[in-house]
Amino acid sequence: MPYLVRRAGHSAIMLLVVVSFVFFAGRMIGDPAIVMLGASASDTALEQLRNNLGLNDPLLMQYFRYVGGLVQGDLGVSFRYGFAQMPAERFMDGGGTPVMGLVLARLPQTLYLAAVALGGALALALVMGCLAAMYPRSWIDHLVNVLSLASVSVVQFWLGLVLIVLFAVHLGWLPTGGYGSWYHVILPALALGARPLGRVAQVTRSAMLDEMARPYVAAARAKGLPEHRIVSVHALKNAGIPVVTITGDELVQLVTGAILVETVFGWPGIGHLLVEALNNRDLPVLQGAILAVATLVIVVNLLVDITYTYLNPKVSLSSREN
Amino acid sequence: MNAMTEARTRVTGDRVDVSAAPIMSVEGLSVGFDTPHGPVQAVDNVSWSIRKGETLGIIGESGSGKSVGLETIMGLITSPPARISGQVLLDGQDILSMPQRQRRQLRGDRMAMIFQDALAALNPSLTIGTQISEVYRIRRGASRQAALDKAVELMDQVKIPSARSRLKAYPHEFSGGMCQRVMIAMALAMDPEILIADEPTTALDVTVQRQIMDLLQEVRRERGMSLILVTHDLGVVAECADRAVVMYSGRMAETATMRDLFRTPSHPYTRALLQAMPRVDARLERLQAIPGTPPTLSHIPSGCAFRPRCTFAQPRCAEEKPELRMLAAEHSAACHFAEAIREETSHD
Numbered sequence: 077m078p079y080l081v082r083r084a085g086h087s088a089i090m091l092l093v094v095v096s097f098v099f100f101a102g103r104m105i106g107d108p109a110i111v112m113l114g115a116s117a118s119d120t121a122l123e124q125l126r127n128n129l130g131l132n133d134p135l136l137m138q139y140f141r142y143v144g145g146l147v148q149g150d151l152g153v154s155f156r157y158g159f160a161q162m163p164a165e166r167f168m169d170g171g172g173t174p175v176m177g178l179v180l181a182r183l184p185q186t187l188y189l190a191a192v193a194l195g196g197a198l199a200l201a202l203v204m205g206c207l208a209a210m211y212p213r214s215w216i217d218h219l220v221n222v223l224s225l226a227s228v229s230v231v232q233f234w235l236g237l238v239l240i241v242l243f244a245v246h247l248g249w250l251p252t253g254g255y256g257s258w259y260h261v262i263l264p265a266l267a268l269g270a271r272p273l274g275r276v277a278q279v280t281r282s283a284m285l286d287e288m289a290r291p292y293v294a295a296a297r298a299k300g301l302p303e304h305r306i307v308s309v310h311a312l313k314n315a316g317i318p319v320v321t322i323t324g325d326e327l328v329q330l331v332t333g334a335i336l337v338e339t340v341f342g343w344p345g346i347g348h349l350l351v352e353a354l355n356n357r358d359l360p361v362l363q364g365a366i367l368a369v370a371t372l373v374i375v376v377n378l379l380v381d382i383t384y385t386y387l388n389p390k391v392s393l394s395s396r397e398n
Numbered sequence: 399m400n401a402m403t404e405a406r407t408r409v410t411g412d413r414v415d416v417s418a419a420p421i422m423s424v425e426g427l428s429v430g431f432d433t434p435h436g437p438v439q440a441v442d443n444v445s446w447s448i449r450k451g452e453t454l455g456i457i458g459e460s461g462s463g464k465s466v467g468l469e470t471i472m473g474l475i476t477s478p479p480a481r482i483s484g485q486v487l488l489d490g491q492d493i494l495s496m497p498q499r500q501r502r503q504l505r506g507d508r509m510a511m512i513f514q515d516a517l518a519a520l521n522p523s524l525t526i527g528t529q530i531s532e533v534y535r536i537r538r539g540a541s542r543q544a545a546l547d548k549a550v551e552l553m554d555q556v557k558i559p560s561a562r563s564r565l566k567a568y569p570h571e572f573s574g575g576m577c578q579r580v581m582i583a584m585a586l587a588m589d590p591e592i593l594i595a596d597e598p599t600t601a602l603d604v605t606v607q608r609q610i611m612d613l614l615q616e617v618r619r620e621r622g623m624s625l626i627l628v629t630h631d632l633g634v635v636a637e638c639a640d641r642a643v644v645m646y647s648g649r650m651a652e653t654a655t656m657r658d659l660f661r662t663p664s665h666p667y668t669r670a671l672l673q674a675m676p677r678v679d680a681r682l683e684r685l686q687a688i689p690g691t692p693p694t695l696s697h698i699p700s701g702c703a704f705r706p707r708c709t710f711a712q713p714r715c716a717e718e719k720p721e722l723r724m725l726a727a728e729h730s731a732a733c734h735f736a737e738a739i740r741e742e743t744s745h746d
Contacts, residue, residue: 313523
């Protein structure tokens with residue numbers, strides 16, 4: 077357990093670094109008041125906004141106030157979100173939309189899309205990789221190689237567009253985009269899952285090939301275990317370490333890939349929110365979305381490390397000794 | 399015949415019914431591979447048999463085809479990629495011609511195998527308890543708890559102390575000797591009739607070697623199991639085996655009862671091996687090393703493979719491959735001059 081506590085501590089520090097980066101980067105791109113109100117805003121409006129947001133306070137104080145707000149679940153307030161035109165008086169009354177609510181409303185959709193994409197990709201990739209390793213240099217192996225290479229090489233947003241043209245426009249089987257029932261998720265999940273599918277299948281194949289050549293596999297056969305158990309329990313658990321590493325890696329890519337795929341399919345997730353915020357020059361929402369994405373990445377890495385301790389008993393043991 | 403039985407009984411301290419039919423017999427087994435350097439013949443026309451309760455030693459240097467032959471018998475090497483011919487008869491049935499599924503049923507149940515490097519042969523990420531009990535659970539349909547109880551019983555038998563508390567331990571938490579005990583327990587789980595031990599003590603300390611050999615003999619005796627002991631250590635075979643097969647470069651050089659092998663070695667290679675062995679009962683100036691190195695399988699000399707290293711070699715040996723010839727009951731050698739050498743050694 078101390079290992080996990082220490083590892084969680086690392087994650088917390090990482091998160092603080094990201095928060096600091098987001099805060100100071102937000103200040104570096106220019107005066108937040110001008111960024112929000114636009115260059116044409118009057119000096120009085122700008123000054124009032126600065127006062128409202130505490131932008132005239134020393135930077136360090138603003139920073140601690142920002143971090144303090146985050147700890148209490150306050151990501152700030154958006155003055156743009158939901159307003160086509162920017163009514164200046166909105167800022168004056170301190171009105172606006174809490175960013176936390178926006179992020180929390182979008183997060184489940186992104187998690188849903190990522191889970192379907194990665195879950196499907198992972199399941200298929202493990203089967204593909206294991207089959208290829210069980211029958212090396214067979215037609216199955218070659219097919220897996222070609223498929224995984226193709227799905228790694230394809231560009232996500234292009235694949236998204238091709239899928240829309242093929243399955244939505246020409247065949248009319250699936251909706252072009254949007255969010256609703258289960259079939260809305262199929263095309264975006266395909267577009268998002270293609271890359272992890274290929275990468276994980278390739279890594280699984282090579283890791284399984286290595287493991288199947290090890291003496292413990294011969295010993296397992298010698299004691300009369302059925303081959304499916306040797307592959308799916310004995311070898312796969314040892315091949316799991318590189319597979320989990322690459323999956324964690326791909327999951328991080330998946331979160332960033334979601335930004336493009338959500339935009340292509342009009343999927344109301346964090347990525348879509350982030351692009352909207354960029355277009356609207358909506359700094360609080362942008363910061364909130366970035367923080368949400370970064371937190372996801374950090375949590376994924378933590379989960380990957382926890383999975384290692386399960387897969388490799390030596391990891392937890394050696395850290396117990398330290 | 400009676401005198402021989404008695405002699406063997408004295409040597410090994412227990413009885414083997416020599417009149418009984420063999421439990422397994424290997425007939426003309428050959429195993430070849432296609433390598434980037436051309437085809438190699440790892441095992442060439444090997445025949446031997448083993449009886450119930452017997453210990454058969456298979457002796458040879460590394461690369462002499464000991465392991466390949468036994469892995470073929472176990473079904474760990476299959477055709478393709480290997481080219482396999484000959485027969486392995488178990489209850490009169492040729493197991494080499496059986497379908498894979500049927501052969502798998504034999505593994506564990508009829509024959510099991512333990513390996514040289516026990517730590518590598520154990521799965522690093524599964525607990526000892528799981529690895530010992532899983533076959534029993536899957537093949538016998540036992541419950542998880544019953545299988546774990548069985549594992550504890552087996553661990554007690556191979557003398558792993560405080561067995562139950564170590565069910566959840568991983569292989570890296572064990573010493574080399576303990577890993578070998580775990581592997582023996584694993585191999586015994588299905589109560590096999592034949593246990594193949596491929597250099598079981600090579601990777602261990604001398605004192606631990608002794609314990610493992612004693613343990614193997616003990617479980618063999620208790621279960622009436624047959625033991626095939628593969629080793630390059632003549633000393634190990636001398637103590638444990640009833641009979642031995644000496645392999646050189648994939649072929650059988652000689653096979654005999656232990657008594658005959660030590661008293662009247664009839665192949666120059668066997669003789670050289672014995673002279674290279676330290677003894678307490680004879681005063682020797684120095685140990686005789688065998689000159690040269692064993693041939694690589696892709697460059698086996700013409701005629702007799704041992705010829706370049708043989709002190710008895712004649713021109714004939716380069717042209718004619720010596721066939722295995724019977725010299726006496728249960729004693730055969732593959733040398734053109736086997737009778738002469740046997741005659742000579744018996745007068746030493």
